Amino acid sequence: MSGEAIARKTVVRIESIRIRGGVWQSKKFLTRLTQVVSTVLIAIGAVIILIPVAWMFSTSLKTKFTVTSFPPDFIPREAQKVQINGKSLFLYDVEIDGEIRTLAAVKLDPEKSEFVDPEHPDRVYYAPASKAKKHQVVVAHWENYKEVWTFATTPFGTFMKNTAIYATVAVIGELLSCSLVAYGFARLRAPGKNFLFMLLLGTMMLPWAVTMIPSYVLFTKYIPDILNRLFGADIRLADTWWPLMVPKFFGSAYLIFLIRQFYMGINKEYDDAARIDGCGFFQTWLRIIVPMSQPVLTAVAILSFQWHWNDYMGPLIYLSSTRKLPLSVGLANFSEAYGGTPWHLMMAASLIAVGPLILIFFALNRYFVQGVVISGIKG
Amino acid sequence: MSVLYRFWPRSKLARREALAFYVFIAPWLIGFLAFTLYPMLASAYYSLTVYNVVQMKFVGLENFKELLRDDKFYWSLWVTAKYTLVSVPLGIAAALAVAVLLNQRVPFLSFWRTIYYLPSIITGVAVAILWQWVLNPEYGVFNYLVFKPITDKILTPLGLEPPSWFPPRWFWSETWVIPAYWIMGLWGIGGSMVVYLAGLQGVPTTLYEAAEIDGATAWQRFWKITIPMISPVILFTLITNLIGALQMFTQAYVISNGLGGPNNASLLYVLYLFLNGFRWFRMGYASALAWVLFVIIITLTLLMLRVSRNLVYYESPGA
Numbered sequence: 001m002s003g004e005a006i007a008r009k010t011v012v013r014i015e016s017i018r019i020r021g022g023v024w025q026s027k028k029f030l031t032r033l034t035q036v037v038s039t040v041l042i043a044i045g046a047v048i049i050l051i052p053v054a055w056m057f058s059t060s061l062k063t064k065f066t067v068t069s070f071p072p073d074f075i076p077r078e079a080q081k082v083q084i085n086g087k088s089l090f091l092y093d094v095e096i097d098g099e100i101r102t103l104a105a106v107k108l109d110p111e112k113s114e115f116v117d118p119e120h121p122d123r124v125y126y127a128p129a130s131k132a133k134k135h136q137v138v139v140a141h142w143e144n145y146k147e148v149w150t151f152a153t154t155p156f157g158t159f160m161k162n163t164a165i166y167a168t169v170a171v172i173g174e175l176l177s178c179s180l181v182a183y184g185f186a187r188l189r190a191p192g193k194n195f196l197f198m199l200l201l202g203t204m205m206l207p208w209a210v211t212m213i214p215s216y217v218l219f220t221k222y223i224p225d226i227l228n229r230l231f232g233a234d235i236r237l238a239d240t241w242w243p244l245m246v247p248k249f250f251g252s253a254y255l256i257f258l259i260r261q262f263y264m265g266i267n268k269e270y271d272d273a274a275r276i277d278g279c280g281f282f283q284t285w286l287r288i289i290v291p292m293s294q295p296v297l298t299a300v301a302i303l304s305f306q307w308h309w310n311d312y313m314g315p316l317i318y319l320s321s322t323r324k325l326p327l328s329v330g331l332a333n334f335s336e337a338y339g340g341t342p343w344h345l346m347m348a349a350s351l352i353a354v355g356p357l358i359l360i361f362f363a364l365n366r367y368f369v370q371g372v373v374i375s376g377i378k379g
Numbered sequence: 380m381s382v383l384y385r386f387w388p389r390s391k392l393a394r395r396e397a398l399a400f401y402v403f404i405a406p407w408l409i410g411f412l413a414f415t416l417y418p419m420l421a422s423a424y425y426s427l428t429v430y431n432v433v434q435m436k437f438v439g440l441e442n443f444k445e446l447l448r449d450d451k452f453y454w455s456l457w458v459t460a461k462y463t464l465v466s467v468p469l470g471i472a473a474a475l476a477v478a479v480l481l482n483q484r485v486p487f488l489s490f491w492r493t494i495y496y497l498p499s500i501i502t503g504v505a506v507a508i509l510w511q512w513v514l515n516p517e518y519g520v521f522n523y524l525v526f527k528p529i530t531d532k533i534l535t536p537l538g539l540e541p542p543s544w545f546p547p548r549w550f551w552s553e554t555w556v557i558p559a560y561w562i563m564g565l566w567g568i569g570g571s572m573v574v575y576l577a578g579l580q581g582v583p584t585t586l587y588e589a590a591e592i593d594g595a596t597a598w599q600r601f602w603k604i605t606i607p608m609i610s611p612v613i614l615f616t617l618i619t620n621l622i623g624a625l626q627m628f629t630q631a632y633v634i635s636n637g638l639g640g641p642n643n644a645s646l647l648y649v650l651y652l653f654l655n656g657f658r659w660f661r662m663g664y665a666s667a668l669a670w671v672l673f674v675i676i677i678t679l680t681l682l683m684l685r686v687s688r689n690l691v692y693y694e695s696p697g698a
Contacts, residue, residue, distance in 0.1 A: 031484075034597075038483040045477060046494045052513045052566065053497070055520045059512065071527075072520045177406040184403030188396050191386050196404065203415055207626055207676055209652050209669040213662050214421035215414060217432060250410020281399040310503035312629045317657060328504045332633045343512055350505040357500045365493055368500075369573055 060347035061140040067343045077136040082118045091118070091135035094127050101125070102135050144348040151345060158323050159330035160352075163309060166241065166326055170308040171301050173248030178255040179297060183285045185256065186263035187271060203253045208313070216317055219243035239320045244311075255300050262296035263289060298367040302360060309357055327353045425666035432660060442667035452668070454643060455651040461557050462647060463624040466564040471616060474568040478575035479605070492576065496569035507633040510563045514549040521562075522546040550634055553644040560645070563630065571616045578609040610691040618680055625676060628653065648672060 054074060059067055061076040080091040082104050089104040094115055103115035103125055110129050117123040149156050185197055220238040227235045237243055266289065274284045290297070312328040319325055325333075331353055334346055361368055388394050401408070426443070429436045446452050481491060501509070513521050526546035534541050547555040586604050595603065606613075628649045631639065637654070639646030652672070656665030 034483050035485065038480040039485045042477070042480050042485055042491050045480075046491060049494060049498060049566065051520065051524070052509055053501075055513055056509050068518045070518065072518060072523045074520075177410075181404045181407040184400045188400035188403060189393070190397035190400035191388065193400060196408070199411070200407065203411065205622065205676060205680060206415065206419070207622070207649075207669065207672050209626065209649055210422050210666075210673050211415060211418035213425060213656050213666055213669070214418035216657075217421070217662070218413075218418065221432065247410060247414050249406065250414060251407035253407075256407060281396075281403070285403075306500065306502070310505075312503050312633070316632075331504045331508065343518075346508050347512065350508050354501045354505050358497075361497070361500050362493075365489075369492065369496065 056347045056351060059343055060144055060351055061142065062144075062344045063141055064342060064344060075138055076140055078139050079134045080137050084116060084118060084121050089116075092132040093135045094125065094133075095131040096125055096127055103132075105132065108132075141344070144344055145352065148345055148349045148352060151349075154330055154334060155323060156330065156349065156352075159325055159327045162241075162324060163326040163328070164356075166244065166311070166315075167305050167308040169245050170248040171304045173245070174252055174255055174304045175297060175301055177249050177251040178300065179259055179290060179293070180285070181251045181256045182259035182263055183281075183289060186260045187268075187289075188281065200253050200256060204257070212313075212317070215243070219318070238318065239324065240318070241324070243318050244314050248308075252304075255304065258300055258303075259293065259296055262293055266292055295367060298364065302364060302368055305360065306357060422666045422669060425663050426670050428663040429661075430663040430666075432662060435663075438663070442664050445664065446667055446671065451643070451646065451651060455639075455646045455648045458557065458639075458644070458646055459625060459627075459648040462560055462627060463621065466561045467617070467620050467624050469561060470564055470568050470620060471571060471613065473565055474571035474616075475575050475613070477568065477572045478579055479601070481572075481576055482579040492573060495572055498566045499569040502567070503629050504633050506563065506567070507630040510559070510566075510630075511550060511634055514559050514562070516546065516548040516551055519549075521549075550645075551641060553642050556641065556645045560627070560630070564624075571620065574612055574616060575609060578612040579605065582608045607692040610687075611693060614683070614687050614691050618683055621679060621683075622676055625649075625672065625679075 055072075058074045058076055063078065066073075066076060066078050081088045082091060083089075084104055089106060091102055092105050092115065093100050094103050101117070104118050105113060105115055106124075107114040108129050112126050113129045113132060115125045115127065115132070117125070185193070185200070220236075220243070224235050224237050227233065270288050270292070271284050274288045279287060310328060311326070312332070315326045315329050319329070322330075331346075331349055334342075334349060388397055425435075427437060427439055427441075429438050429441075477495060481488060485491065498506075513519050516522060530541045530545060533539075544552075544554065547558070549555045549559040582605065586608070587600055590600050590604055626649050627647050631645050631647050631650050632653070635641075635645050635650075637650075637658070639650050639654070648668070649672070652665050652668040655661045655668060
């Protein structure tokens, strides 16, 4: 096709757009329409996402009687009782002569229920039961959040403390080890490096189910045996936190990879300048690289904290005594201790349990997202 | 020695650097040897034995032969497949849909992103407890908000009788327990969504503008530009989500009280493995199960990388 023909065709197309297009077909209008529709859909989705959380929160403020009320109510409400002549009676909203009054029910009957005015017990009213509805008052039982801590056989405070210690130690261990190892992989040249890096990536594919059983045997049998033979002591590692905490100081493939990706993006001239100024490799890492990597290190710290705060499998395998358990396992055992499921307390306990994570999330939202993005995009 | 000599660099400076490398990566290397390589080899050996932590007997391939006769092994594979094959594609499609919507110059972007990401923070046991309550057949809010309106507003006015499974009994029902996990998984799409959103924001707008001038419709632009441009990210999430789904454990363990019920309907593969290893102390058999899982994961990953070779677009040259 000649250039002229193409030009003519283009002109025709542009003109046809101009002629056909009303306001509703203009580009600006369509963009705006997409934007509005998207926002509405996103908002609906957000409400759906939040419903379970709202339901969790509302349940946590109810009592064991009102959690099972039907229909489910997002606002914690309950019926009220009053003492009249030594009897405790339920309050009802009764329609009497077209007027709603709050009265105490003496006798309920489909035809002729008997009510009295709580203020003046001598005033008696009669109405069919269909005209009466239980008088409900919004009551938030904040004391549930207190009861969780003192509840029965489960020392919630101890669980919390154990989890906090575990998560903190894990963050320190992984931050230290991973940032060191990542520096090696990002900056230093050595024979065998590529092979080792492939190995590191390969371990990310390995299911934990494969290493779980031998690790358990290693920590509960072989390591204590060796230690006891060497030192003549009587060390037991089953039902201790050691098997869970020690490996954290030996790095985690995924986090090493994450940090390494970030280090790779730092201009190498900074390193060179430091070297010229007489810094060794360790100094360069500590003084130059680490301070410049604050975003990725924060992201890694958050990820690590989150994983270990929630870790269930590890503690489930290694720990057995109640006072050593973390929140995750303690929470799962909660209903056994109560006999039946105390949904209101479970929800309060779960919310307290995830509380620190949510606080950190809102405080450091930026880094959270960043961590996920680095891992996903550059993967 | 001569091999090592050739392997190791000659210049003093390079030797120092190589040494420093090994010092820096020493924590990982030691950890890899002690907590990954050794357990891997040990696990391979255990899979050939009958082992209950106290006594060990070498039995050769007996565990693998037993596995082929084990109905529960096939059943747990089926349960896991049922969970994975729906929850992974569903999660990716939903996450992508939300990301594309968010990418339409929606106001308060970071606010919405925060909300959608929120469930991803609440992981593990708390999620299990929460969803047990939300999907509670008697008092849960899900059936009340979804199934009661369907019955009251649609079926009853049309004079239709609600089917016998209405409303579903979720974690209490053999049929509905796995779909309950799909829904639960859908709640946690925030992680993938954030990744897709970042990917979408990296697609140059000039591509869309050029396509528009050429007369491409929005649908064409989505399939011909958006999808190819973020295909590496989709492949990555597909692989990681698949590996994660195949190893789903915590929620199923907590919700079914470690039994995989009702009537083994939620006996996911890793749950069955865990029961063998730590409840019945059949460590050898559990190790055999673990290796089968490993082979499945490797096969699927390589398969996906292979198949995707012609489907995924990499911008960088040489790829």
